[in-house]
Amino acid sequence: MTKRMIVPLLFGLLGAAILMSLGKWQLDRLAWKENILSQIDARIGDAPVALPETPDPEADKYMPVTVTGTFEPRGLRVLASRKIIGAGHRIITVLDVDGRQIMVDRGFLKNGDAPGAFPDGPVTVVGNLHWPDEISNFTPEPDIDGGLWFARQVPDMAATLNTEPVLIVARSITPADPAISPWPVDSSGIPNDHRSYAITWFSLAAIWLGMTGLLLWRIRRQQV
Structure with a gap:
C-alpha cells in the first residue's frame, strides 16, 4: 500500500x-x-376502572375505563378512512355521566351509512382515555358549523361541545349501534421507524x- x-x-x-x-x-x-x-399495549388491555375525577392527559393516557351514562344529541364527525372499508367518519358524541359531560369516540361510520337512533336509556361504554396528537401543518381547520373535523383535537372539540376535555375511545358500547363499528385504541398508530433508519445507515x-x-x-x- x-x-x-x-x-x-x-x-x-x-x-x-x-x-x-x-x-x-x-x-x-x-x-x-x-x-x-x-x-x-399491556396498559390498553388492562381491566377497566372508573373514570377519574380529573383525568390527566399524560398520566392517564390509554387508561382503560368504564362509564355508564346517557348520550346527548350533540357531537361531531372526524374525517377518517379504514383499510378495505374505505372513507367515513369517527363519530364523537357527548355522554352525560352523572352530570359530567365528556366525549366518546363511538367508532367508525362508513360514508353513505346512517347511524341509528340514540338509545332511550343509559349506555355502558368500555374504552380508553386518549388525547390524540393528530395535528400537522397540513391539517385543515375544522368546519365547526358543519360539525366536520379533520383531526381529533380534544381541547378544541371540548370547547366546541361544552364538555370536559376528556375523550373515551370506545372498545364496546352497550347497547351498540350496528352502523358504527368501534375503532379502539392500539399502539399501531405510534410511529416506530427505527428499523428502517437502521437499515438505511x-x-x-x-x-x-x-x-x-x-x-x-x-x-x-x-x-x-
Whole structure:
C-alpha cells in the first residue's frame, strides 16, 4: 500500500464506522421503542376502572375505563378512512355521566351509512382515555358549523361541545349501534421507524466502503 492510499483508506474506514455506529444506535432505539409499545399495549388491555375525577392527559393516557351514562344529541364527525372499508367518519358524541359531560369516540361510520337512533336509556361504554396528537401543518381547520373535523383535537372539540376535555375511545358500547363499528385504541398508530433508519445507515456504510474500495482500486491502477 502506498502513502497516497492511506488517507482515502482511513477516511473510508472512519466514515463507515460512523455510519455503522448510527445504525447500531437506531437498533438500540428500536429495542427501547418496542419495550415502550409493549407497555402501552399491556396498559390498553388492562381491566377497566372508573373514570377519574380529573383525568390527566399524560398520566392517564390509554387508561382503560368504564362509564355508564346517557348520550346527548350533540357531537361531531372526524374525517377518517379504514383499510378495505374505505372513507367515513369517527363519530364523537357527548355522554352525560352523572352530570359530567365528556366525549366518546363511538367508532367508525362508513360514508353513505346512517347511524341509528340514540338509545332511550343509559349506555355502558368500555374504552380508553386518549388525547390524540393528530395535528400537522397540513391539517385543515375544522368546519365547526358543519360539525366536520379533520383531526381529533380534544381541547378544541371540548370547547366546541361544552364538555370536559376528556375523550373515551370506545372498545364496546352497550347497547351498540350496528352502523358504527368501534375503532379502539392500539399502539399501531405510534410511529416506530427505527428499523428502517437502521437499515438505511447500514446500507450507507456498505456503500461508503464500496466507494472507498473503488477509489483505492483506481489509485492503485494509476500507479501501475
